[in-house]
Amino acid sequence: MIGEVLRRFRFLVRQSLMKRTRQSDLDEELQFHLQNAIEANLAAGMPPDEARRQALIDFGGVERTLEQCHEARPGWWLGTVAQDVRYALRGFRRNPVFTVTVIATLALGIGATTAVFSVVDRILFRPLPYAHGERLVSVGLVHSLEKQEFALGSFFFDWQDNQKPFEAIATQGTMPHACDLVENNPAQLDCLSFDSEFLPLLGTPPVLGRNFTPEEDRPNGPRVVIISYGLWQGHYNLDPGVVGRLIDVDGSPARVVGVLPRDFQFPTLESADVIFPMALDRAAQTTANGGFGTPMRAFARLKPGVSIAQAKEEMEPLFAHTLDTVVPPVLRKDMHLGVRSLRDRETQDMQLTAWILLGSVLAVLLIACANVAGLMMARSEARERELAVRSALGASRMRLIRQALTESTLLSLAGAVVGLALAVGLLRVFLHLAPTGIPFLERAGLDSRIALFTMLLSLVCGALFGWLPALQTPRVVALAARAAKSRKRTVLRRVLVAGQIAVSMVLLSGSALLLKSFQNIEEQRLGMQTGGVFTVQIPLPGFRYNTGQKQMDFYLRAETVLRRLPGIHAVAISDSLPPGGWQGDYRYSDLAVSGKPHPAPGTGGQVYTRRVTPDYFKALNIPVVRGRNFNEEDRHSGESLVIVSRLLADLMFPGEDPIGKRIQAARDPRWHTVVGVAENVKNGGLVEPDNPEMYFLRSNVADFWGERAPLMIVDSVLSPKATAPWVRSQIAQLDPTVPVKIETLNEQVSKLADRPRFETALLGFFALCGLLMAVIGLYGVIAFVAAQRTQEIGLRMALGATRLDILRLIAGEGVRLIVLGGVAGLAASLAAAQLLKSLLFGVGPHDPAAFVAVALLLALVALTATLVPARAAMKVEPVVALRYE
Amino acid sequence: MPPSTDLLQGTLDLLILQTLVPGPMHGWGVALRIQQVSKEVLQIGQGSLYPALHRLEYKGWIQSDWGNSENNRRAKFYSLTATGRKQLESELETWERLSAAIGLVLGQIPEAEA
Numbered sequence: 001m002i003g004e005v006l007r008r009f010r011f012l013v014r015q016s017l018m019k020r021t022r023q024s025d026l027d028e029e030l031q032f033h034l035q036n037a038i039e040a041n042l043a044a045g046m047p048p049d050e051a052r053r054q055a056l057i058d059f060g061g062v063e064r065t066l067e068q069c070h071e072a073r074p075g076w077w078l079g080t081v082a083q084d085v086r087y088a089l090r091g092f093r094r095n096p097v098f099t100v101t102v103i104a105t106l107a108l109g110i111g112a113t114t115a116v117f118s119v120v121d122r123i124l125f126r127p128l129p130y131a132h133g134e135r136l137v138s139v140g141l142v143h144s145l146e147k148q149e150f151a152l153g154s155f156f157f158d159w160q161d162n163q164k165p166f167e168a169i170a171t172q173g174t175m176p177h178a179c180d181l182v183e184n185n186p187a188q189l190d191c192l193s194f195d196s197e198f199l200p201l202l203g204t205p206p207v208l209g210r211n212f213t214p215e216e217d218r219p220n221g222p223r224v225v226i227i228s229y230g231l232w233q234g235h236y237n238l239d240p241g242v243v244g245r246l247i248d249v250d251g252s253p254a255r256v257v258g259v260l261p262r263d264f265q266f267p268t269l270e271s272a273d274v275i276f277p278m279a280l281d282r283a284a285q286t287t288a289n290g291g292f293g294t295p296m297r298a299f300a301r302l303k304p305g306v307s308i309a310q311a312k313e314e315m316e317p318l319f320a321h322t323l324d325t326v327v328p329p330v331l332r333k334d335m336h337l338g339v340r341s342l343r344d345r346e347t348q349d350m351q352l353t354a355w356i357l358l359g360s361v362l363a364v365l366l367i368a369c370a371n372v373a374g375l376m377m378a379r380s381e382a383r384e385r386e387l388a389v390r391s392a393l394g395a396s397r398m399r400l401i402r403q404a405l406t407e408s409t410l411l412s413l414a415g416a417v418v419g420l421a422l423a424v425g426l427l428r429v430f431l432h433l434a435p436t437g438i439p440f441l442e443r444a445g446l447d448s449r450i451a452l453f454t455m456l457l458s459l460v461c462g463a464l465f466g467w468l469p470a471l472q473t474p475r476v477v478a479l480a481a482r483a484a485k486s487r488k489r490t491v492l493r494r495v496l497v498a499g500q501i502a503v504s505m506v507l508l509s510g511s512a513l514l515l516k517s518f519q520n521i522e523e524q525r526l527g528m529q530t531g532g533v534f535t536v537q538i539p540l541p542g543f544r545y546n547t548g549q550k551q552m553d554f555y556l557r558a559e560t561v562l563r564r565l566p567g568i569h570a571v572a573i574s575d576s577l578p579p580g581g582w583q584g585d586y587r588y589s590d591l592a593v594s595g596k597p598h599p600a601p602g603t604g605g606q607v608y609t610r611r612v613t614p615d616y617f618k619a620l621n622i623p624v625v626r627g628r629n630f631n632e633e634d635r636h637s638g639e640s641l642v643i644v645s646r647l648l649a650d651l652m653f654p655g656e657d658p659i660g661k662r663i664q665a666a667r668d669p670r671w672h673t674v675v676g677v678a679e680n681v682k683n684g685g686l687v688e689p690d691n692p693e694m695y696f697l698r699s700n701v702a703d704f705w706g707e708r709a710p711l712m713i714v715d716s717v718l719s720p721k722a723t724a725p726w727v728r729s730q731i732a733q734l735d736p737t738v739p740v741k742i743e744t745l746n747e748q749v750s751k752l753a754d755r756p757r758f759e760t761a762l763l764g765f766f767a768l769c770g771l772l773m774a775v776i777g778l779y780g781v782i783a784f785v786a787a788q789r790t791q792e793i794g795l796r797m798a799l800g801a802t803r804l805d806i807l808r809l810i811a812g813e814g815v816r817l818i819v820l821g822g823v824a825g826l827a828a829s830l831a832a833a834q835l836l837k838s839l840l841f842g843v844g845p846h847d848p849a850a851f852v853a854v855a856l857l858l859a860l861v862a863l864t865a866t867l868v869p870a871r872a873a874m875k876v877e878p879v880v881a882l883r884y885e
Numbered sequence: 886m887p888p889s890t891d892l893l894q895g896t897l898d899l900l901i902l903q904t905l906v907p908g909p910m911h912g913w914g915v916a917l918r919i920q921q922v923s924k925e926v927l928q929i930g931q932g933s934l935y936p937a938l939h940r941l942e943y944k945g946w947i948q949s950d951w952g953n954s955e956n957n958r959r960a961k962f963y964s965l966t967a968t969g970r971k972q973l974e975s976e977l978e979t980w981e982r983l984s985a986a987i988g989l990v991l992g993q994i995p996e997a998e999a
Contacts, residue, residue: 026935029961032954033931036913037955045906060932068936 021223026069034059080399089406098379099411100371106415106461109368112424113455114446115601116361119430120354120421121450122440123347129265131203135302138267138345139169142338145606145687148336150174153285153293154326155319162318165311166300170197174295176272180541180572182248186649187235188539188739191249192272197282201301201640202267205486206258208232209243212277219281225249226258231273239342249274250543267299267342284446290667292326299342300704312339334587356835359511360766363460363503367770370496371777373465377493378784408466409459416458422448423454433761435754459577469493469501497781498821500774505825505858506832507767512850513843514760521753526579527681533745534720535577536712536727538738548706554734555710559613561730567718572615573698575708578683580752584609588692590666593652607648608683608691611698617678619715627676628658632698634661641697643676648692672696686752687841720744759839775865782814783869793873794881807874814866820857826851897929899980902965902973905947909964911954912938938963946972953962
């Protein structure tokens with residue numbers, strides 16, 4: 001095999017080196033043959049002239065034989081490819097406007113597709129960065145308050161012992177928590193834990209050092225950690241000696257045993273710098289966390305050939321058994337087993353958007369290809385005579401098709417190169433626009449995989465628009481000087497243009513719907529003021545502020561100093577803020593009202609809770625519509641007071657006065673007295689319906705301060721920019737080591753709208769690109785038809801047609817295409833809009849106003865594109881037209 | 886392309902290889918020899934002979950050298966290579982099997998027709 005290749009290669013080299021001699025050798029060889037034939041004829045008794053003549057007749061075409069001998073050699077076609085390429089380049093140089101137009105159109109299509117593909121690739125296609133990533137699943141419980149699977153210690157050990165569908169199962173902590181690296185260069189880090197099975201499950205061994213041993217993954221085992229590549233790089237300068245070193249985390253030493261790979265990705269997509277062993281105490285799981293056991297995230301690898309549905313089915317009995325033993329009956333109905341592929345766990349909520357973006361950008365590419373195909377056809381129409389001549393001179397049909405394909409491939413490769421450059425720019429724009437919620441976006445880049453995709457894409461494109469014109473082989477009639485151009489040829493172009501209009505219609509209607517939805521999101525009332533309000537977040541290092549008392553003292557002092565700053569209107573402390581992000585919650589059915597029957601389990605949905613200081617309502621300007629607000633005295637009274645939102649008041653106390661009523665929350669023996677009703681605030685994110693809400697008084701009792709790091713809400717008459725340095729210096733006086741994060745509420749709300757903004761902007765951009773190209777395509781066809789019919793127009797005018805008749809004749813062509821494309825597009829849009837349904841807010845997928853607006857816009861623009869060449873045709877002078885050609 | 890062409894082309898290759906068994910020969914000689922041996926039935930035009938010779942040469946079954954012809958003119962002589970010899974053997978075998986098979990089939994058809 002290799003010998004064969006080498007031999008061919010040698011032959012090729014020798015052949016190209018000796019090209020000249022070979023040619024003359026062949027001539028000489030044939031000459032010898034001819035001479036022998038003549039001599040044979042002479043010997044047979046022919047006269048010399050006749051002998052020569054007869055020999056030549058027998059001999060046949062010398063050129064053809066030369067050609068055939070040539071073609072019998074390997075690699076002869078390489079020479080013709082070079083010929084084709086040279087010829088194509090010459091053609092492009094002669095017609096730079098055509099060339100630039102084609103390349104620009106392709107670059108736009110290919111560039112946009114590449115940029116989008118590089119973003120959605122990791123969400124939809126690229127294999128997960130784990131060994132057997134396609135068999136990894138997230139497994140656990142789901143309930144109405146937590147839709148991402150989680151495991152509980154009580155369940156997990158049952159699963160570990162008795163499960164069948166999985167090859168391996170492992171856990172990590174539920175979420176990273178702040179921790180402190182205390183060294184001469186202290187830093188606040190994110191700490192997480194996973195068990196010793198975790199890295200083997202993912203198939204990613206540490207890049208340096210080793211994984212935890214099972215002995216280390218036990219309660220009271222040695223204190224060891226694995227650190228992230230980022231920490232290794234940023235803090236230890238990639239020093240290999242870091243393994244084995246003792247580092248001080250949260251005030252006590254831990255030994256580094258390993259370093260995670262640079263591109264390591266937690267299955268939860270969270271990031272952590274320092275990882276401890278889970279070190280679960282199996283015996284304690286029956287008592288920990290109210291008997292449920294430690295919460296965690298569990299991941300597993302399916303056995304080969306086991307599907308997710310099968311695995312779930314096999315796990316159900318196990319799940320039901322633990323559920324019955326551990327969980328009180330009231331809660332059971334709300335808990336379900338969840339098994340999802342890891343890809344879904346990571347990207348499920350982005351997959352629809354990703355598909356829509358990919359689909360729309362492919363639509364743009366299709367329009368671009370159709371456009372280029374139209375241009376190529378127009379060009380080949382113009383070159384018909386030339387092609388016919390080449391054909392008559394002996395170019396085979398294959399050869400002509402190859403020539404056309406060479407041209408289209410060259411163009412599409414050029415388009416791909418420019419497109420790649422364009423994609424780099426577009427990707428920057430995407431990153432700038434993009435919401436933080438799109439997984440992997442910061443990793444999107446143009447790597448070799450994307451480049452390969454782009455090249456393949458361009459080749460497919462080239463084949464698409466190259467074949468169409470190439471298939472129209474020159475007809476012999478084209479040689480006749482004044483042959484009538486057939487109208488059949490333009491049928492294909494017309495179909496392409498109508499298709500382009502239809503596809504643009506789909507893109508336009510989709511983006512119109514998203515735009516309307518985005519407007520609805522932006523314009524809705526939040527129920528609170530966001531202007532002039534900013535939040536101050538101070539993540540206190542847990543090992544120094546290790547009691548609720550210490551944390552409370554810090555925040556109360558911070559509150560006092562901030563209040564003294566100029567221009568400050570209110571300073572409040574809460575654990576969370578509407579309208580989105582983390583918010584505490586209860587099930588409605590977990591709340592009991594004194595003197596009322598308990599609501600049925602699983603009814604009433606979710607109730608958000610916040611623990612706030614009295615100034616909360618003042619800072620956010622949320623009116624208290626009944627009863628009273630908390631006041632400063634309440635903070636010291638030790639009484640347990642709540643304010644309910646109007647929604648909760650209506651739900652819990654329909655037709656009654658809620659003031660003075662008492663509420664008890666699940667598993668908490670205390671009774672809370674309602675003192676007021678606050679106006680509703682948008683709290684389910686920007687697009688979800690509002691939830692009822694309950695505000696607990698954050699009184700000055702250490703119990704209320706230890707759980708979740710609170711945030712301070714500051715309403716200032718001065719701009720946050722002016723106030724921020726003062727805030728920082730005040731906090732620094734309290735504790736110079738704590739980081740302070742200041743963010744305006746407007747920024748936070750705007751971030752929530754990032755995703756719809758991103759979707760709208762991108763789809764809108766694609767729609768405009770598509771429209772632009774479709775219109776150019778339409779213009780091209782109409783102008784071409786008008787030019788083709790110049791003679792006919794002249795004749796008609798000579799026979800008495802008015803200029804208006806001519807306008808009608810030519811514009812009629814365009815109108816037919818517009819109507820055809822528009823109607824087809826409308827039907828497709830109505831179907832496609834269904835896909836957008838879940839992304840829309842406050843507008844139906846078949847919103848008539850949006851569709852009418854899009855149809856009008858499309859009609860207007862397309863008509864303009866038709867009227868320009870039609871008007872030009874109308875102004876043709878009959879005399880000139882008749883002499884045309 | 887009609888399927889019979891393959892057979893014909895293969896046959897021409899076989900004929901050329903067989904002709905070259907006795908020793909090196911130029912293109913004219915090959916054509917003449919085939920014509921003579923087949924008693925004027927097989928006339929090989931140069932249009933198919935030379936492409937075939939070049940193809941066989943590329944395949945490495947024959948090789949060419951310039952030499953002087955019987956009437957002292959420069960001519961290109963083709964000779965069998967070792968690979969060519971082996972190829973000839975296997976092709977002959979195939980041919981015999983094939984022609985025997987065809988013969989069997991054809992041998993019955995005239996009877997049926999007669």
